[in-house]
Amino acid sequence: MRLVFWIGFWVFLLDQVSKYIVVHVMELDRVTRIEVWPPFVNFHMAWNTGVNFGLMAGNGDIMRWVLIAVALGICGFVLYWISRDRPGLKGLISVGLLIGGALGNVVDRLIYGAVADFLNVTCCGLNNPYAFNVADISVFLGALGLAFWGGAQKQA
Secondary structure, eight states, X not given: OHHHHHHHHHHHHHHXXXXXXXXXXXXXXXXXXXXXXXXXXXXXXXXXOSSGGGTTTTXXXXXXXXXXXHHHHHHHHHHHHHHHSOOOHHHHHHHXXXXXXXXXXXXXXXXXXXXXXXEEEOOTTOOOOOOBOHHHHHHHHHHHHHHHHOSGGGOO
16 A cells, blocks of 8 residues: 555656646746647646546536545545455556546646646647646556556456
């Protein structure tokens, strides 16, 4: 469990520091777009009040608190699950990634009322209109890792 804590802590910290720099130092919330490595990587400010890709956005304060509760509930469930069926090293790292990312987005919803998304990656002539953040990457990788290495029976 110590490994889960430290992975989650560093993911959470990296997520919050990156958002602080982008929103408050670079003032992306004011300038809305910064070209970092065009056309591949750019910063596009997006305040996401919904879930992935802005789904269920626009339902106001109720959705904000529902999404906070769901994220905290998932974190609690995953911690309970791994305490009953302890995964191997890759599974524990996956749990830390998922929980650190989820808590990073929870803090955004508490502070800003929405999740601060800013990374935009475009490649190969495709125009990606969506933005994401370090927490989103971490949650995705953590969930994917748990699908592969989530329980004692899935040791690899």
